[in-house]
Amino acid sequence: MKDIRVSLEAHSLSVRYSNLVALEIPQLLARGQVIAVLGHNGAGKSTLIKALLGLLVPHSGSLEIKDSDGACLRAEEDMAFCPESGAVFADITVEAYLRLWCRIKHDDPQYYTEAGAHYVERLSIEPLLRKRGRELSKGQRRRVQTALGFMSDPRLFLFDEPFDGLDVQRTNDLMEIVEEERTKRAFLISSHRMDVMERLADLVIVLRNGSVASVGSVSKVCSELANITSGEARLSLTDAMRVHLQAMRE
Amino acid sequence: MRKAIHLTLSLIRIPHLAVSLFLFPLLISLGLVVIQLVVTGVLLKASSLEAPQSLLANQHPDESSLLRRILYGSPEPRPALRICRWISAAQDGAHEDPPNTDCAPDRLDVALRVVDPGTFDPSRYVELFSGQVDRLHVCKSCQPDAVITIDSAGRPRSEVYSVYALGVLSLAYSKGEVRDQRIQLRRNIGDITKSFGELHLHLPDVEGGIGISQLRSSVPFTLNVGFLVLIALWLALRAHRKVLDYFSHNNVLLPLVAACGKGRFYAALWMLTVLRVGSFLLASVPMVFFGLQDIAGPDVFRVLEMPVWWLLIWTAALVLAFGLATVVASIAELKHRHSVLSLCYKVMPILVALIGTIVWGGSFVLPTESMATLRVWLSAIPIVGMTPIFLAPIIKLPLVPLLVHMVVCFALLRWALWHNAQWFAAHLEEV
Numbered sequence: 001m002k003d004i005r006v007s008l009e010a011h012s013l014s015v016r017y018s019n020l021v022a023l024e025i026p027q028l029l030a031r032g033q034v035i036a037v038l039g040h041n042g043a044g045k046s047t048l049i050k051a052l053l054g055l056l057v058p059h060s061g062s063l064e065i066k067d068s069d070g071a072c073l074r075a076e077e078d079m080a081f082c083p084e085s086g087a088v089f090a091d092i093t094v095e096a097y098l099r100l101w102c103r104i105k106h107d108d109p110q111y112y113t114e115a116g117a118h119y120v121e122r123l124s125i126e127p128l129l130r131k132r133g134r135e136l137s138k139g140q141r142r143r144v145q146t147a148l149g150f151m152s153d154p155r156l157f158l159f160d161e162p163f164d165g166l167d168v169q170r171t172n173d174l175m176e177i178v179e180e181e182r183t184k185r186a187f188l189i190s191s192h193r194m195d196v197m198e199r200l201a202d203l204v205i206v207l208r209n210g211s212v213a214s215v216g217s218v219s220k221v222c223s224e225l226a227n228i229t230s231g232e233a234r235l236s237l238t239d240a241m242r243v244h245l246q247a248m249r250e
Numbered sequence: 251m252r253k254a255i256h257l258t259l260s261l262i263r264i265p266h267l268a269v270s271l272f273l274f275p276l277l278i279s280l281g282l283v284v285i286q287l288v289v290t291g292v293l294l295k296a297s298s299l300e301a302p303q304s305l306l307a308n309q310h311p312d313e314s315s316l317l318r319r320i321l322y323g324s325p326e327p328r329p330a331l332r333i334c335r336w337i338s339a340a341q342d343g344a345h346e347d348p349p350n351t352d353c354a355p356d357r358l359d360v361a362l363r364v365v366d367p368g369t370f371d372p373s374r375y376v377e378l379f380s381g382q383v384d385r386l387h388v389c390k391s392c393q394p395d396a397v398i399t400i401d402s403a404g405r406p407r408s409e410v411y412s413v414y415a416l417g418v419l420s421l422a423y424s425k426g427e428v429r430d431q432r433i434q435l436r437r438n439i440g441d442i443t444k445s446f447g448e449l450h451l452h453l454p455d456v457e458g459g460i461g462i463s464q465l466r467s468s469v470p471f472t473l474n475v476g477f478l479v480l481i482a483l484w485l486a487l488r489a490h491r492k493v494l495d496y497f498s499h500n501n502v503l504l505p506l507v508a509a510c511g512k513g514r515f516y517a518a519l520w521m522l523t524v525l526r527v528g529s530f531l532l533a534s535v536p537m538v539f540f541g542l543q544d545i546a547g548p549d550v551f552r553v554l555e556m557p558v559w560w561l562l563i564w565t566a567a568l569v570l571a572f573g574l575a576t577v578v579a580s581i582a583e584l585k586h587r588h589s590v591l592s593l594c595y596k597v598m599p600i601l602v603a604l605i606g607t608i609v610w611g612g613s614f615v616l617p618t619e620s621m622a623t624l625r626v627w628l629s630a631i632p633i634v635g636m637t638p639i640f641l642a643p644i645i646k647l648p649l650v651p652l653l654v655h656m657v658v659c660f661a662l663l664r665w666a667l668w669h670n671a672q673w674f675a676a677h678l679e680e681v
Contacts, residue, residue, distance in 0.1 A: 053504075054511070054512055055507060055508065074511075075508055075511060076508070076510055076511035076514065081504065082505065083501055087500065087504075087505045088500065089496075089502060090500050091266050092264065092265070103260045104256070104257055104260045104506075104509070104510065107256070133500060141501070148505075149505075158508075
């Protein structure tokens, strides 16, 4: 079976907005299948995603994401991205949006009814097809964009806060989809939801004020954050983060 | 390239973008071109040495008038003017009545409000309005739509209460003798001008001098080309903003840019811009060409007798000069739009160009070599020398400052765009 894990590699990376340093990572090598990027607001999670997509050019250093063969993934060919608020044009129907996107991405406006039909069904897009973008809730817009992301069959799917504002049912649905899809592609998910990420992620990167506070498996990160030595009872990721933040404040 | 074209064609299919990016701006821009042509025509007619065609066309305005047809429904002269002197009521003197029932005021009558209606001599106004209106009321307070108030010192002041009343007062200008005097005046001015022949203003920095008599033909061409460039630049700048705004308002910008790649997305943006400006130019250039020819005659293209390479350099310099000014204003405004000084950033290039124009124009007062050198230097400086570049075909700007201006503008424009590209990439969502 093909190894679909990806490695995130950063060397002397510095990403800035004008003179404000948004991300500064001297060295990072992280390899995983579902990579969770955690951190408080303004920690640099969205900046990291934008830099990976090539939307932000590093001020210095390098940032690359590679497959198991060591080949660099390219944003427009190998990645898909779903923003926090989802995306559909307000004044056109979901169907027209799907056609537009499929025309751009696959050169075939009917792609969503053929090869992409599975994702239309799996993410329950069918009832939304006749609705205009402005009539959709944030969660529905996110579902549409998620379906489109999967339709482009990316090797890496980047999610920005996908669980934010979802109820228990929808959270479970999305988790199930990620579980199903993780056999086909890697995920990089930025989130505040420690509980969900603890279940999904095989690698966690914790960002604090634009730099990496901890990186590794869930248990390693929990131990590092809570400063727990081996032998002590393991804390959940949520509790570890709470302990960490408390320690920071003190 | 093929992918960018494909993306462009896909984006055009979005109804909102098609309408806001092409249809509305095209209609508005063509409307502006029509206004520009109308203004040019009016200015040319006003500055003509010949009597206006409208005056010559109507040989007998006393017998037939279009304005009378519009106002009264008949072009014929009105019946003999009835003078109605209003009578003050005996009791209080404040209230007044018309002298008889035939003198009931109509909206198309003219009233002369005077201190003493009984003794006022209205002969001057009778002369003006005979055959043009039906009744001339001499009163203290009566009010048809056209009222001329004459105070105790004899100073007149007119008020009109409808557009029709404005037409009623205008009838006074269309009398036959007034028409003859206007035609004669134009002819006299024309005779004086013709007796000087072609007039040339010689300045140290202008080889062969500026042909003042040719300004009538070169100014409309230059101004119209300048305005076309301005409208095209406005369309170009707004194109980027419109697409980015529309995409970011719908949160589609980042996913789409990520899916297409930055290069392909920007290439599509430029293609949309070129399509927008191109469709405007395709529609407007023939319109301006035939419109100007119709309004001003073939002489208007005398400027085109200059060498083709010179005209090309001038056009390039004009586009780059205006382009630099608008890009500086737009970038400054975008980057500092949260600052209270954002408006200053926006008007800064206009202000600098204005100061440059004042200094440049003022230098003509002193016909010395040093002033000529100052003019050449000013013309070569971007933004400061925008007016001399704009007027280059008229003032016969030497090639060196024109070239220097063009090259420096190009370098600054390239630097400004390159320097800010990363900033825009980093602030795509904000922009």
